[in-house]
Amino acid sequence: MTNAEVPTSQPQSHSWLVRIPEIFEGVAGEVLERFGATSTTRLGQDYYLIKTPKPSAIHESESAKFARWNLPLDHSWPCNPQKMEGFIEKAAQTLLKKFGDRQPQGLFIGQLNPTSPDKYYKGLASNLRGRALQLFPKLDANTVEEQAPEKPTLFCLVGKEGLFCGMQSPRLSNGLYAGGSKYIDQDSPDIISRAGAKIAEALHYLLLHRPPLVKGSHWVELGACPGGMTSELLAREQRVTAIDRAPLDRRLDNRPGLKFVHADVATFTPQAGTVYDAVLSDLNGPPYESMDHVIRLSRFLKPRGLVVFTLKIPRIESVDEPCELFRKTVKTATKAGLRLFAQTHLTYNRHEFTLFFEKVS
Template sequence: MSGGRSPVAFVATAQPEYARHALAELRQAAGGGRAEPLAEGVFLFQPRGDPEAVRAGLAAQPPVFLRHLHPVHRALALPDLRPEAGAELRSEAVADACGSTASGLAPLVEATWDLLAGGGAALPPPGAAVQVQVRRLGLRGGPSAFAVKAALDPVLAAAGFRPVSRDPEWVLSVTLCGAPAESRGGAAGQRLAGDGGSAGAAGACRAFLGLSTPAENLSPWPGGAIHYPRAAVISRAAFKLMEALELFAPLGFCLRPGDRALDLGAAPGGWTQVLLDRGLQVTAVDPAPLDPRLQGRPGLTFLQGRAGEVPLPPAAFDLVTCDINWHPLETARTVAARAEVLVPGGWALVTVKLLGGGNPTAIWRRAADILAGAGLRLVAARQLFHNRDEVTLLLRRAD
């Protein structure tokens, strides 16, 4: 797999428990293809037909469980990075970071130069901000992500691009893999068993290299994973809202200071805290009490009770958020019954639990149908990195 500018495959990522649903989405977009597990929730996907058509297929039917996808323009072996050679490779990684030319990453550097040097439509425009995003899968030892970025940033600069560490316009994705999952006999291999053979020898280190935009990757973060500091939030649930705000920003979803938000299922108060911190007026509703740290926060009104029962005025909110841990269809019915509290054009962000063992796609679609029946149009549905057995729906009330 080397030479051309079209992707020959994709590295795809989903929550491990939902990887087969992500694979189904990818197969539908690609018109078929085979998958090789690389790690828990990560697989190499080789489309049956034209790889260029995969993007169009995903654009026509945006995936929900497929969290991240990067193209593979070059796939190569890195023989000097064998997983067994952990100790000396770690010290070599330090040398790499200091600019040493004695690098086991030389084939990767060459492949990157080869990819960037040829010109063509798939290249970023000159001067574009390009971030090297590195993932290490099943590698014991070997260079750190930092060392790989340190080795490739000068190549980007020499090719006329601007290496960055955040907010990229383009991404150079590097997935480094240890032994193929099947040869390790791991759970990842078993989950997607029967999807195709391994492309590499057991024990070999492989690198998958691809150039794309964050939008094409379905996420601005490597593997679609974003980590926030725990210390700052009242509950981990806050991470869901923080992630949704970043991921859905390109769709126009944003919080404006002074906006009025209704937070259903608010306790202990992680989402409420995020909304208050961004300058919104928040009405929080929950039968359970809020965390004492929220007491006295300006802009906060707490209504202790059930979402379906507390009195609320019509057209009084710019945003409704709902993170109720309840049956998904009951949650949808509750929000639908409250749809009139939103102003026309107002947003709703709803967590749908995938409980009960049914088909997860059928569950979230049924919930979205109920919400659509109340005039809340589905804008996006995604299983976020911080969603576990959930899908997050972004909706908008008709103008």
């Protein structure tokens, strides 16, 4: 056999489902290329079915921050469920056959188009999960928040394109729900602003990485007006020192646990002996200025105190510019004794990422 006839081994390709939010659609091709995608199929609203020889890049590359959620594709059934007789029973039996012996801690099913006004697939996902749970042995996690972040869960997504399933830990998938999003009811007249949904989802997301803060924990919130995040924290029985040059919504007047400081964040200095459990910054303006305020006030954080920081991106025209801004911000925080332990793009974020730090000592 001549050298030309010697077969060359090719890296094994893996099928993966990646969710890239619509707001990043302009750079989705670049992100997927950096994930090593050799083929791409668009599914649903935000999803891309890719084949890649280097799935580690989905979790470890700088571009990973653009993917809200991901899943190894262990089973796919391309079909139109709405037109298939007995779809639920056939799908449930298949899930048991393919995944029952792998002992997932839980089974959660979402939609490929979760915000669609058509409720058919929402009902289908719920009914399919209900039937599958009747067939599976008892699972450890009955609700999403009962999952152990590091143990494998069976996640499925269903839509007009079919059924797509895989097993992975919620932490590696970057979300406790199938698809990664926790949708927050914003129709209530008590909702003060969209920002409240961001901190509500951020606190849910934190369960992937550390226990929730206990009731009565003390937050200092930078740039709190009009008070959407403040309201959410107070509803969780947290204490909040809210700082802003503009007044808070009057609905927050006299709320237990709230101290409002009507001042510029730059001039605010806590009283001697003050200790905070967490710093929250959703400030507008240049990120380096926002981080400078966080660092100055982090001196009043207890060890392992939490920082929830919104990194505002001026524009997203490429992958490199946001990544460079991210690197500079994290480098500055690290020098000041803040350790980045998680990052994500929340459902209610726009051109921004939510970063989670804790104080090293």
